[in-house]
Amino acid sequence: MGTFNSLEEAREYFKNDRFATTNGMQIDELGEDYSICSMTVTDAHQNAYGGVMGGVIFTLADFSLAVLTNHIHSLSVAQQMSINYLNAPKGSRLISRAEKVKSGKTTTIVNIKVTDDTGREIAILTATAFKL
Secondary structure, three states: OOOOOOHHHHHHHHOOOHHHHHOOOEEEEEOOOEEEEEEEOOHHHEOOOOOEOHHHHHHHHHHHHHHHHHHHOOOEEEEEEEEEEOOOOOOOEEEEEEEEEEEOOOEEEEEEEEEEOOOOEEEEEEEEEEEO
16 A cells, blocks of 8 residues: 555645646556656747757656655655656657556665657656655
C-alpha cells in the first residue's frame, strides 16, 4: 500500500507543486509501481526555435518521478536524473510514464519514458530518488 489512498488524494497533495501545476501538468494514473502524468503543450512551452523547450519535457518527467516515489515512500526527492532526448514532439500533449525498477532502503530507481499523443517517443530517463 502506498502513501496515497486514492488518485484524488495524490492530486490534492501535488496541487502544491506549483511549478508543475502552473505549467499544466497533471496526474493521470497512479499504481503501486508506476505513475502517468501529462500536459497540453501551449505557446508558453516553446523555445526560440518554436519547438518544445527541453526543460518542459524534463520537468514533466521529474513530476512523474515525484508522484511515483512519494507514493512508494514519502518523503522522497530526486537525487540523480539522466535524460536522452529522442525526437521533437509533434502532438499537442506530452505523456510521462515512470516505472519503478527497484526500491531499496534509501533509494528508488525509476525508468521514465516521455511520449506525445501521437505515440512518438520523445525522451527516456533513468532516475534515482532519495528517501528522506
